[in-house]
Amino acid sequence: MKNAIDNGMSVYLDLLRFLAAVAVVLSHVWRLIFPDFPLPWPGHAAVIVFFVISGYVIAFATDRPGQTAGRYALYRAVRILSVTIPALLLAVCIAPLSGTFQIPLAGQIPFPASEFWRATWMNMLFLGESSWFGRILPPFNPPYWSLSYEVWYYVIFGAWVFSPARWRLAVVLLSIVFAGLKIALLLPVWLLGVAAYRYRIRLGQDTALRLFILTALFAFAFYWFDWSVLIRSLLQHAAPAFMGSLHGSDQFLGDYILGSIVAVNFVAAASMGSYFSGLIRTQKSVRKLASFTLSSYLMHMPLTVLLWNGLGVHGSVAYVVLLVCGIIVVGSFTERKHRAIRHWLESRCHISQPLEGSTSRPVDRSK
Secondary structure (H helix, E strand, O other), rough: OOOOOOHHHHHHHHHHHHHHHHHHHHHHHHHHHHOOOOOOOOHHHHHHHHHHHHHHHHHHHHOOOOOOHHHHHHHHHHHHHHHHHEEEHHHHHHHHOOOOOOOOOOOOOOHHHHHHHHHHHHHHHOOOOOOOOOOOOOOOHHHHHHHHHHHHHHHHHHHHHHHHHHHHHHHHHHHHHHOOOOHHHHHHHHHHHHHHHOOOOOOHHHHHHHHHHHHHHHHHHHHHHHHHHHHHHHHHHHHHHHHOHHHHHHHHHHHHHHHHHHHHHHHHHHHHHHHHHHHHHOOOHHHHHOHHHHHHHHHHHHHHHHHHOOOOOHHHHHHHHHHHHHHHHHHHHHHHHHHHHHHHHHHHHHHOOOOOOOOOOOOOOOO
């Protein structure tokens, strides 16, 4: 069936996005816990994986029969706002306890009071990365930058899918212009996920396995040998002012290459069939872990500021245990409640459920 995602592929995407979230968390907190034993965790590369996964599952979501612009907007808004608003409010609550110690990769500490509310509101509207306003990171949560990208990709893609044909191009172009250059530069990475879903090539299982392994090795080598960073360095030498203005998009050429490798990996994974039989048996555990992905991504830095500076928890074991417990508690009341919130809003707004076009469980969770 056209709009089906095989159960094995669904579990694989869930596992991959959970592991990507873990990589992001470790890339931010490892230096704090083990300052004498640095490890090169692939934080930025993990965000690129998130973007490709997001494009893939959003393409699936819009491909379901009965999908409408209203339902698409509701699903995306509830999914994102159920975690982003609590994450920003958490920063507000911990501000009096943020202390003065500069935690690596946590942003400004203390955060300037004159900028606090502007940064919070701008990021609540996902305008913190717009080229028109300059870069405005939210308090104690630099990882939030990719959510501003992600939401604008939802807007741009939704405009393309649901706008009337005569207005489609104009609406999409206006959306891209308003999002700004930085966000537009990584849009092709997100669209690689869309392409991997929409133009799936059915491969023999053995061929798919070989391609799957090959792309995994290429992705590892690309990161391990810092090819993306090397490309960025060359561009910085050639155009320092332009590259300095790109911030999270300053590895865009390398991100195109890595995104292409990941997209091809997804094409292979979609044809793996019985090779994913063992993975399918773990689906209950994998889906449980994956249900905390966005909470892990958005909550770990504010919780780190609270634990390390506010409560003075500096022991590695105690800090890790409390951080994990904090993510689980916060995620249980935010991310894991988004479906209940969505169903409540659907009933209040009299929005019917979409027709089911697949027996497989959708992974409609971009991060």
